[in-house]
Amino acid sequence: MNNGDTHRNGDGVSLPTVDGGNGTPGDTSRRDFLKVLGVAGAGAAAASCGPPDMGDKLIPYLVPPEDIVPGTNVSYATILTEAGGPEPLGIHATVRDGRVIKLEGNPRFPNRGRLSALAQSALQDLYDPDRIQGPRVRDGNGFTDTDWDAAIAALAGAIVPGRTVLLTSPQTGSSAEFYAAWADAVGAEWMAWEPLGYEALSSAYEIAFGIPGMPQYEINRADRIVSFGADFLGSWLSPVEFGARFLESRRIEQGRQAKFTVVAPRLSLTGLNADEWMAARPGTEAAVALALAGEVARAKGGEAASRLSGPLAQFTPEAVAERAGIPADKIVRLADDLASAQNPIILPPDVSGQDGATTETHLAVALLNYACGAIGSTVRPGEGPMRGESVSAEQMRGLVGRMESGSIETIIVAGANPVYGVPKSLGFAAAFAGVDNRISLNSHLDETAAACDLLLPSNHELESWGDAEIRPGIWAVAQPVMRPIFDTRQREDLLLASAALGGESPFEAADWKSWLETSWRASFEAESEGATSFEDFWFVMLQAGAVRRAQSGVDPNPTLRAGALERAFQLPEPIEGFKLTTYAPAQFYDGRGANRSWMQELPDAVSKAVWNSWVEIHPETAGPLGLETGDLVEIRTSAGSLTAPAFLYEGIHPDAIAIPLGQGHTEFGRTAKSRGVNALDLLDGSVDPQSGALAFSGVAAELTAVGERGRLVILQGNDTDLDREIGEMMQVDDALEKIGGHQVDLRQILETAWDSDPKSPYRWGMAIDLNACTGCGACVTACYAENNIPTVGEDLCNQGREMSWMQIMRYFEETEDDGFQTVHVPVLCQQCGDAPCEPVCPVYAAYHTPEGLNAQVYNRCVGTRYCANNCPYKVRRFNWFTYEQPYPLDLQLNPDVTVRQTGVMEKCTFCVQRINRAKLDAKDEGRHVQDGEIQTACMQTCPTQAIVFGNLKDPASAVSRVAKGARAYHMLGELNTRPAITYLAGVSHAPLAHGGHGEHADEGHEEAGSATDDHGAADDAGH
């Protein structure tokens, strides 16, 4: 089963190889593939039409550059390693007239052409008006401009051999070689640090199997998923890739629906997608994992049983049940499930479960995976994402000590923000202020840069060359997709220049790009066996974005080391009081997303709150304190205290309180500054002794009500859909039965003259699978980027004036076992066949196109807003003011989409600009638009492929086929608006309280018994 072949294909990527193979371009269409340009030589930088100030004169090119056709998009393949979140992502950057306007995923990468919300917002990172716009030097409390020569000379002069530290983010590939070589040459010490590291996970796998690094989690092959808290669809390890993998494990139409259980004190974005939640007390995850491991091993017998039964003897379900607050029979039942599953997978905790003994927890989970037989099967040690070496919190503490003792004279920070990201209790900021030379190569004026004396801003990664080894054997290259927008330089060039300034350059390469090419040329010559020329290879690689190289062998079936069982696992002590949990929300991750207004205005997947921090408290805990959502609470730990509004949340253990990370910046720009609280201030700086990882959780905390209302803006009116046929869910057995039975074809009701012109070959439609939607919000941000949607800020959000054309409603449903299930419903314009918005418009601004779209003619709209009143889905958005984008954010605006002025109603039109482009292309070629040729922005980025778009009049189109599914229903179908969007009901293993659920899927069918409940009666009105 676990032969090399399945494993080789397990990463789902098709890439060129060094020996000249071209690879096949994933699921990209031919057109997309051709549009992605590989740029040799001077590359995109030269081809881009120059600095952003395009002024008020348009001067035609005398000699037009080869790559640029005015008014046409071109794409460049590159990677996001910093701005996109936890994982390196392959992207296609869409460039129009020299500026990048949109990012899409690269289908050849493990992210399979998809991107997260955070990665979509990397454009706002690039065009951030608060970036450092040129070299600066400290002048009193502020900075004053300087020139590059002086700045580089100052940098070179500050490098004191043996007393200099270069602090970067973790690096792989040639960058890692470069930094090591540079540090070596100038006598500096290179430290790579990342705030949300994976030291404990790596450490546990080294102890257990002797293989450090990340395991590969093949969730796609699993038939039973258990997570001890990892937010693997939001912010843990590689959420975009996991999204695609998770989807594969739950393709119910193919008979697969892996049951997913979460054992953790809090339900994260990922947790809300679970079928079952065992609310473990904080700090008891390891004990539960060990109890499960013991039970599973006993049930399965064999080697695992003999090795585990002894060491785990004290972890009986009964003993653990009491401590963890989970009934013993539930633990036993879960163990039975795992033992009988073919391909179970167990995921560890993330920072939200990272306490002072987190290596033990990771090890316990590794043992459970081992007991289940998952190691080497669904969990592959050492084959996961490459992170690069990084220092732990414990080593940072050491650095602080050295700074305090004065043994460090110079710190050069390049791509790291430790002043914000290291908890106050570790004293980094204070010690840093005492260092003589503080130099920043960061591109943003973040907390660390603001604490430096010399700023040498480097290019954004979208303006930079680079490479990265993203997986063992997969090397990706980064190329600049446009000329630097500000007066910035390539980071590596700055270091090279500073090294050369002291006299003879210790390096052969004059600049980073030639270093990179030289390094690749050497590898090519060593590995290619002369199949093609290097120039050809380089071109192909830039076009593909990555290349597959021979990988060092990792034992595919590692054995459990004896040392793992010698650890003194302890039953957890009973806890008193509250335990604080911090977690990384998908929109901010470690805080890097905080200065992007798209991220601030993206409703959090759990709380649906925007522009703030909040404290998640269980209603049982909040009740005695008289707290309601929005009331201010004070959280106090031994390290400090902070005040934030409460968010009452059923998905957190009553003994735990949770605060999202990433807010509370003191610098970093106008959007992030002084917004929310920095939860790191509450951490006492304790670390896991084994791995040195910081304890982000498990800190004892006190909770007091302040007695005042705070302001927490929540962009969702009600937490349940009141059973109104909006977010439907079905039990898995019902779903399987229905799928096996008849098909529902909701398209039949679309075939009337109202819906689209009978002569038109198209009726655009969409299908959204709620079983696939995880609520991550990538679609929402992609929509902002594609359609020039303005962000409006906290005050206007508070007044209900957010402009999002697409919103993900998070609806809770009770289950019969007193738990709850969540269904995430992306709500966007339904492009109704019989649209209530259209007839009420007095001026025909809302009108029906021959292709069935509810178009909105912005130039015609006078702003009566009747259409918005009459829209039952509430997806129309009004421009209450004229919203302006500060320069250079306006450069991101999509020239294909009108920028709306005040007083105009706007809405989703299925990315009509993309539809029109495809139709024009098709017309040029004398054909109809092919299925799959048009992807809406939301569909294109969705990590779980929950959205399918296409032509409903073509019975063979993907959307027609999906919309025929047994789970299909129309939102608020009883209104008979004949929406073009078909939703597929979510599927859950949980015992849903409403037996009537899924009945809506019977719409249009006469089935005895289906009309016996209230819904049935309501349905009748709609038929």
Next chain:
Amino acid sequence: MATAEIDVPAEALPTLAQANDDISRPIYPPSWRYYLLLAICGIGILAGGTAWAIQIRNGIGMTGINNPVSWGVYIVTFVFWVGIAHSGTLISAVLYLVRSGWRTTINRAAEAMTIFAVMTAGLFPLIHLGRVWYFYYLVPYPSTRLLWPNFRSPLVWDMFAIGTYFTISLVFWYLGLIPDLAVLRDKFTGIKKKLYGAFSLGWTGSVRDWAHYRRLYLYLAGIATPLVLSVHSVVSWDFAMGIVPGWHSTIFAPYFVAGAIFSGIAMVITIMIPLRWAFGLEKYITKYHFDNMSKLLLFTSLIVGYAYAIEFFLAWWVNDPIEKESFGWRATGYYALPFWIMVFCNVVVPMSLWFKRTRNNLAALFVVTIFVNIGMWYERFVIIVTSLAHEFEPGGWGIYVPTTTEILIMIGSFAWFFFWFLLFSRTLPVISIAEVKEHLAHEHEHGH
């Protein structure tokens, strides 16, 4: 009713000449109090106008309206003023056709009120437009782009309904004024004589004049009568044609018409009581008139109360969960206070009119009508805002709170209305001299 009598002792009956003098007296140079009132109204208009100007410059965001609640105080106040405009036609045309003589002393003021109320109401659809500078898109003009307004939209019907109503009301009012303008022409000299003379269209008071006049007046009354039903029915369809729970109901047209008459009569009484006092018209507008108007008020209050009840009954009886939720929330949710203010003002307070003592006590009557005016504004607020705030998609629910801009513009609209009314009261006879004299002649003949 056919033999209408003015409820004053026969010996107190003024002579015809006295009537001329009494009724036209206010037109002589007014006191400082009048100018003070006029100035107050002017300041109000200025405040509202400034607020509007700022709103045009900055955007509709100056209001409190938002995502689910796209219509707020502007539309509430629009419907309020359209409602006020109703009693004029009812009193003039309908009571004229059914020969209710008691209308005689109040119809002129009621008609003027109608015209000014429509002029006030007509501002609000403009004020509420997102891009008011393109308001002409709503007008069916021969555009070079061959674009017409969307005749399926209730907003377009609305524009036509109100436009028609305004035109007919204005013509009807003006026609009634012609004999009185002639009286004024004869009383004044100089520029005033010329102006009144020009507008009296050469009226001589001949039998031939009167015959034509009476015939035309009758026809216009006939044309105006259906408008009493149509205008507010069409306004109600702005809501009833929408699918919003709480709007989408067949009872809306009669419900709104009754509400409009209710509010219109209340406003007539509210204005007439101080007017009668200020101009010394006690002899002409008597308790008899107020008693009749109070009865009409009571009757329409009962209809409105019934409509409130039947909306809830229907929601319960139809058993549509969405409708039930919406109405439950209306009475108990965030906007419960406006709802209960509405019920108290429109249903509870008018019940005092069952008692003759209340009907004949002008102070009490004044207080009751003030309550009704407030209540009817809240009725429109409750219908418009609470329905929009709790629609189909629970995730999209939201709350609306008016802002200063909206309040200023609403106050400005009252100032605008009273400004016109004040001008009217000092330039034209507030009571129809001709009709009063007709009645007096009748009384003098038969009373002695």
